[in-house]
Amino acid sequence: MNIVLTGGTSGLGYRTAKVLGQEIENKIILIGSNKQKGEFSVENLIKQTSNKNISFLQCDLSSISEIKSLAEKLKNTKIDILINNAGALFFSRKESVDKIEKTFALNHLSYFILTNLLLKYKVIKNGGRVVNVASGAHKGVKIDFNNLETKKNYNGWISYKKSKLCNILFTKSLSELTKKNKITVNCLHPGFVKTQFGKNNNSLASLAIKFLMSFFAISVEEGAETIIFLATDNSVKNITGKYFYQCKIKAPSIFAQNQKNADLLWKKSMSIIKNKGLTLT
Numbered sequence: 001m002n003i004v005l006t007g008g009t010s011g012l013g014y015r016t017a018k019v020l021g022q023e024i025e026n027k028i029i030l031i032g033s034n035k036q037k038g039e040f041s042v043e044n045l046i047k048q049t050s051n052k053n054i055s056f057l058q059c060d061l062s063s064i065s066e067i068k069s070l071a072e073k074l075k076n077t078k079i080d081i082l083i084n085n086a087g088a089l090f091f092s093r094k095e096s097v098d099k100i101e102k103t104f105a106l107n108h109l110s111y112f113i114l115t116n117l118l119l120k121y122k123v124i125k126n127g128g129r130v131v132n133v134a135s136g137a138h139k140g141v142k143i144d145f146n147n148l149e150t151k152k153n154y155n156g157w158i159s160y161k162k163s164k165l166c167n168i169l170f171t172k173s174l175s176e177l178t179k180k181n182k183i184t185v186n187c188l189h190p191g192f193v194k195t196q197f198g199k200n201n202n203s204l205a206s207l208a209i210k211f212l213m214s215f216f217a218i219s220v221e222e223g224a225e226t227i228i229f230l231a232t233d234n235s236v237k238n239i240t241g242k243y244f245y246q247c248k249i250k251a252p253s254i255f256a257q258n259q260k261n262a263d264l265l266w267k268k269s270m271s272i273i274k275n276k277g278l279t280l281t
């Protein structure tokens with residue numbers, strides 16, 4: 001199977017690549033922003049799995065033009081499984097090269113743009129799967145659709161929570177659109193997992209995450225189980241539009257279940273990227 005895995009160079013993504021790479025017929029393309037880290041990951045994964053069909057494409061997924069060139073590079077690949085997993089938490093407010101708040105740009109818009117472009121180019125096979133890594137952190141927040149980029153009073157943790165809520169709303173909308181092509185779209189919470197998550201921040205808060213991880217986080221092996229399950233398990237091949245935790249369907253927050261919210265997020269996301277010069281239809 002042909003698998004594209006964003007954020008495959010560390011944490012949950014790396015573990016997922018390692019397990020899926022053990023099936024020698026799987027061809028895996030890892031996406032990450034750091035070339036050195038990507039090449040190092042490929043080298044290690046090939047050693048660990050003996051699968052030579054593992055490669056890396058560099059892309060800063062917070063940049064619209066870089067996602068566009070990535071999608072162009074993938075145009076001739078027929079993808080069976082797309083795993084949108086790359087994500088980060090930014091304790092201080094940052095903007096992407098497109099001047100979009102970075103949590104929203106990376107954690108939501110990258111899933112939205114990459115998947116839609118690959119669908120537009122008919123690169124995802126009929127009967128294929130899209131897996132969106134969301135989080136249980138989506139609970140306890142709502143989205144103000146007129147303030148998606150939190151221009152004032154930014155709080156990194158709240159913005160992260162909202163971006164993960166976007167992943168679930170996106171899953172809901174996309175799964176309806178891809179039903180005709182029998183492409184399933186599901187999302188998941190991996191649990192609180194010991195990874196490199198939060199380490200991009202030079203602050204006390206990133207030390208706090210590290211501290212919490214050392215006591216409360218589950219292993220990456222356990223955390224990646226639901227991603228691998230949704231990507232490959234036969235029992236979910238006809239299930240779409242759902243949120244999973246520990247390989248079981250769970251109800252996400254009430255806000256995440258609301259169709260109007262999903263529609264509004266879709267409309268606003270389209271309009272934001274259109275203002276930046278990208279049309280997906």
Ligand SMILES: NC(=O)c1ccc[n+]([C@@H]2O[C@H](COP(=O)([O-])OP(=O)(O)OC[C@H]3O[C@@H](n4cnc5c(N)ncnc54)[C@H](OP(=O)(O)O)[C@@H]3O)[C@@H](O)[C@H]2O)c1
Nearest residue numbers: 007009010011012032033034061087135192193195196197
């Ligand atoms: N760890 C947890 O407890 C937890 C809980 C719930 C949900 N999640 C979700 O799980 C996903 C994976 O996180 P993780 O915990 O495995 O974190 P991680 O170890 O920090 O891995 C993040 C991955 O994303 C890539 N990435 C980050 N920024 C990028 C960018 N601008 N462009 C392209 N790739 C980028 C990184 O590669 P580069 O450094 O090369 O860019 C790396 O491969 C995230 O979506 C996160 O929200 C994690």
